[in-house]
Amino acid sequence: MPNVDIDAIVFDVLGTLVDEPAGIRAGIRALDPALGSSEVEHLLSLWQRHVDGEQRRVREGVRPYAPSDVLDREAAQLVVDAVGADPALTAELALSGRRLPPWPDTVAGLDRLTERYRLIGLSNASRTSLLELSAHAGLRWHTALSAEEAGTYKPDPAVYRLAVAASGRQPERLLMVATHAWDLRGAQRHGLRCAYVARSVGDPPAAADRFDVYADGLADLAGQLEDADGVFG
Structure with missing residues (x-):
């Protein structure tokens, strides 16, 4: 990797x-x-x-x-x-x-990743919906951003710019994680690094896609990042 x-x-x-x-x-x-x-x-x-x-x-x-x-x-x-x-x-x-249930590995995976990285939620859900579904599912963030703030929906570049601006970092210092290849392509076009996480409801990568990480779940993602010695700055 x-x-x-x-x-x-x-x-x-x-x-x-x-x-x-x-x-x-x-x-x-x-x-x-x-x-x-x-x-x-x-x-x-x-x-x-x-x-x-x-x-x-x-x-x-x-x-x-x-x-x-x-x-x-x-x-x-x-x-x-x-x-x-x-x-x-x-x-x-x-x-x-x-009222959406988290995947079995979600909460533990976020807890593990938050020990080393800043975590940013970036969703097409409205501000109110994002707040409520995060509370319902027990999601843990440093920042949660709604596409409502951009007045459009992913994969419009304006939505990814929200995360870049909130982080105060260059796009290449951010890793976008999604189960939707279309979402990752949008982030990739804006310069973010990308990790595909397989879910049964996702949009799998096409043969032409080239993402930085391919993971079976959040535990696998965390393990790969630890092995790659990603740096928390």
Whole structure:
């Protein structure tokens, strides 16, 4: 593995540290316990397609910026309408986007890494959502940054600039960690070092991708950084 000489680690949150689909599935099942697994997966896909599509429209300038709270509420409304449930349940369902379980290695992995590095959360979640999901999952940060502060969504360069500015370091002194190859490509274009962490819900690297670290989880990531003798400055 190449030497990774860094001062801070920037973490994607949704998917990388918390199991976003699992949290939304739980909200959908609570909406109607009679739903079968295939129906739940269809509704989850409906939610995800809406959020992904609207974030893309914001990045492209087709839609004015709307925080993730708004997009989650719209997605929840689509699910409620598809199920034919009481519209009054929409607000509660939308909150499932904040009640996301951490992966089994997340909390211990962050605790291990925070002994040597500054940890920065960088999420497309709104400020309020990021605060609540971090508390719910027990995530430990030095700084947590929302794309809301940039008025757009990753992989827009403006979001990665938030982490660079907060760190007070040059981009190459930061390691972006994500399970989404598209996220890492965005960070890489802005000069950050990149680490791919495999998760079952991620976007795997393509053959052409060249990231600095490939890890099976946060324990593996921490071990590789320790072996590489990364420097905390």
